[in-house]
Amino acid sequence: MKPERPERDERSGSTEPSEEPDAQGRPIGRRVFLGTLGLGVLGVATAPTLQRGLEGALGAVSGKDPTGLTGLLPNGGGFRYYSVTASVPRKTPATYRLKVDGLVDRPHTYTLPDLRALPQSRLVRDVQCVTGWRVPGTPFEGVRLSDLLDAAGVQRSAKAIRFTCFDGAYTESLTLDQARRPDVLVALRMQDKEIGHDHGGPVRLYVAPMYFYKSAKWLSGITVTDRVRPGYWENLGYDVDAWVGRSNGRGDDPTS
Ligand SMILES: Nc1nc2c(c(=O)[nH]1)N[C@H]1C(S)=C(S)[C@@H](COP(=O)(O)O)O[C@H]1N2
């Protein structure tokens, strides 16, 4: 049976990653997907986007795309907004909560001030989306996920982490070893500002070495589990181990 098509977001006219899986559950090829999305893409290539220099922005990604077709995607040289749900509730510093639970000795719920009071790390890396757009040298700051795991006391049977979001739909996963890397943050700041709602604020995950779909926005839950439970896009055919450079994110031949 064909998996249900994810809802399209309001702003970009597309969900992300964008391919609809075929009957076998694998993403369809990029050519087909661009054909399908053609109208939507034109629909969001508004005059201001073009004036900001679509040409220049696309030059930066064309080298990564053997088909050259990502050149059709308007990205304005910056981030694109993605949400698998049509709307997401807003959380303020007063209402935001992050729950750490599962196979831990000390489950705990953090407020935003709690998280701000912990030691913060800063990383400046390139953000890479699996569809080809990239934002070089983007600063993220926050608490190392490993610090929260240490505080919780991970039990011996634990193998992985499941992340949940207050959009009510998106999920992500990491192995415990991946989660303990120093370049994985529970991020409170992005681009040297507090993370705004559209970028997944007030708190998002930031998995620097992997494609940006691993960096769950609107983070609300960190559950320690005994096995990897594939996340939202991973259930639709994308790689669970989404290392930039080592995987192409989609578990197939990037030229197909
Ligand atoms: N909760 C949630 N997190 C998410 C997504 C999403 O749809 N929902 N999309 C992912 C993908 S595919 C990308 S490229 C980035 C986009 O982040 P941005 O909207 O800040 O550019 O968020 C990732 N995290």
Ligand SMILES: [Mo]
């Ligand atoms: Mo993405």
